[in-house]
Amino acid sequence: MKNLDRYLSNLMIGNIKLHNLHWNVTGLTFKAVHEYLEALYDDSFEKLDEVAELQKQLGLPVLASAKEYLENTDIQELGYKEYTPVEAIKFAKEYVEHMRDLALTIRKEAEQEDCFVLTNLMEDHVTGYDKHIWFLNNMLK
Template sequence: MKKELSNEVNIYLANIGVSYIKLHNLHWNVVGSQFKAVHEYLETLYDAMADVLDATAELLKMNGEMPMASMKDYLAVATINELESSEVDANSVMNTVLNDMEDLKIQALSIRKLASEEDQFDVVSAMENDIENYNKTIWFIKSMLK
């Protein structure tokens, strides 16, 4: 794996790590009439995000690269921002998650393109799977926000 691709996958990993913690924050602090539905949905999202985090780190390891593995490292490069701990209404929660999922999808698309140019087909395949999952999540969230 070339250095540029390795760096981009590590930044993606950092964004997944920040998103994983952010989803927990939102899960614990959502309020409002849709609390139960949003609270439970967020749990499914962070469970799935844990799998993406692990698979992405293992993808780096399989290609002889060192994945970032600390919040300090994640926060130094992540483009997805942390969220302060405070109550958040269900609608704002879903908009926050939608924005983050759209950002992750854009990043996965960019990595997929770069990996394809380098004939790094394991990375291409992983990103295509992630993009498919982001598409479904984005559709779910947009439907919830109508």
């Protein structure tokens, strides 16, 4: 399940990306965006743990080093700079949408392999991503 390794790697690198935005957002709505980004990276880390534990339950190896995560991710890291609230929200939304699409791909693959526990987990993740996308879209209005 190569996409599952990519998903796990994206969760870890995405968590770092969200932390970067959380630490470096500035501007009039700093507090609200800062706190929302914290909720996003907490959610990302929870998903990371769920996926890794499921991989272990399924007898699959779990990537566990920064080197492996960087080799398997398709998430672009951000460098250090200050980000406006709008920039931070747009980067976060891009990440969440990307993860939603990947979760849907994995769900379809898991369904084809009759791996219902993974199918259900990805459905739960997609539901969470959909809610975050709704919040982020409304923050950008």
